[in-house]
Amino acid sequence: MTVDVLCIAAHPDDVEMTCAGTVLSLVEQGKTVAVIDLTKGELGTRGTPEIRLQEAEEGARLMRLSARHNMGFKDGFFRNDEDHQKALIAWIRHFQPTIVLTNAIDDRHPDHGRGAALVTDACFYSGLRMIETTDPETGEQQAAHRPTYLYSFIQDRSLVPDFVVNITPYWEQKLAAIKAYKSQFFNPDSTEPQSYISGEPFMKFLESRHREHGHMINVEFGEGFMSKRMLGVDDLFALK
Numbered sequence: 443m444t445v446d447v448l449c450i451a452a453h454p455d456d457v458e459m460t461c462a463g464t465v466l467s468l469v470e471q472g473k474t475v476a477v478i479d480l481t482k483g484e485l486g487t488r489g490t491p492e493i494r495l496q497e498a499e500e501g502a503r504l505m506r507l508s509a510r511h512n513m514g515f516k517d518g519f520f521r522n523d524e525d526h527q528k529a530l531i532a533w534i535r536h537f538q539p540t541i542v543l544t545n546a547i548d549d550r551h552p553d554h555g556r557g558a559a560l561v562t563d564a565c566f567y568s569g570l571r572m573i574e575t576t577d578p579e580t581g582e583q584q585a586a587h588r589p590t591y592l593y594s595f596i597q598d599r600s601l602v603p604d605f606v607v608n609i610t611p612y613w614e615q616k617l618a619a620i621k622a623y624k625s626q627f628f629n630p631d632s633t634e635p636q637s638y639i640s641g642e643p644f645m646k647f648l649e650s651r652h653r654e655h656g657h658m659i660n661v662e663f664g665e666g667f668m669s670k671r672m673l674g675v676d677d678l679f680a681l682k
Contacts, residue, residue: 443476443508443509443536443537444474444537444538444539445474445475445476445508445509445537445538445539446468446473446474446475446539446540446541447465447468447473447474447475447476447539447540447541447542447543448475448476448477448478448534448537448539448541448542448543448589449461449465449475449476449477449478449542449543449544450477450478450480450530450542450543450544450545450557450561451477451478451479451480451544451545451557452479452480452481452517452520452545452551452553452554452556452557453479453480453481453483453486453517453553454479454481454482454483454494454495454497454498454501454512454623455483455494455497455498455501455620455623455626456479456545456554456597457477457479457501457505457543458501458505458616458619458620458622458623459597459620459648460546460595460596460597460665461543461595461607461665461667462501462505462612462615462616462619462620463607463609463612463613463615463616463652463663463665464543464607464609464665464667465505465506465507466505466506466609466612466615466616467607467608467609467611467612469505469506469507470612474508475505475506475507475508476507476508476509476510476511476537476539477502477505477507477509477510477511478510478511478512478513478530478533478537479498479510479511479512479513480512480513480515480520480530480553480557480560481512481513481514481515481516481517481518481520481553482494482495482512482514482517483517484516484517485517485518486517486626486637487634487635487636487637487638487640488625488626488632488634488635488637488640489623489625489626489634490625493625494623494625494626495512497622497623497624497625497626498510498512500622501619501622501623504615504618504619504622505619509537511533513529513530513533515529517553518552518553520553520556520557520560521556521560522556522559522560522563526560526564527560527563527564527567528573528575530560530561530564531564531567531568531573531575532575532576532577532578532584533578534564534565534568534587534589535568535575535577535584535585535586535587536577536578536579536584538587539589540589540590540591541589541590541591541592541593542561542565542589542591542592542593543593543594543595543667544557544558544561544562544592544593544594544595545557545558545561545594545595545597546558546594546595546596546597546598546599546601546668547559547594547601547668548599548601549597549598549599550597550598550599551597551598554597554598558594561592562592562670565588565589565592566588568586568587568588568589569586569587569588570586571585571586573586591669591671592669592670593667593668593669594667594668594669595665595666595667595668596651596655596665596666596667596668601666601668602666602668603655603658603666603667603668604667604668604669604673605666605667605669605673606655606656606658606659606664606665606666606667607664607665607666607667608656608659608661608663608664608682609652609656609663609664609665610656610661610662610663610664613652613662613663620648626639626640627639627640627644627645628640628641628642628644628645652664652665659682660682661682
């Protein structure tokens, strides 16, 4: 299976919180989108890895993904090393995306910045034909493939985006995808321990963050992204 866009994030629910609106807008345009979760989020304060996987399946359905795969790396302890890079390269070559969206380059959670570094390196090395991998589903030798574009979404820290996607038409659908993770986010009936993201104030923060990014481009809701490469445009009138 090949897709137009591949989102690769450290934890199940990272994509929903940060770029689900962008994913939904891409799917509406006829693009194909897949997600790779690096870990099962097994160190999370609430829920279980099994529950998180079920919630991720519901998130995938709500975002209308073409595919979702979990790498099964150790939450909190995966590394940007040869073994992790090669495992990820095989899946990047499997999906052959044009665009990759990944974690914030720097964030409150150490897994996010480390995940971004791992994805950045794996995307580059995926284009080197001397690195041999086999397709994780078919077992066939894979050709080199390097994604054309790599962008990082913004998570907890207030980083300045290089561009913002208008997600106003998809805000309610994005919220539904976030709320698919019932074990993780605000639930007044839950008896589990409180976590950084489980309170009502965190949901208000998410809304304010997306309103802030939307305000930057004069729309109601937006999702911000960062790029290490210079961005160019063909049409000045297409800029918001």
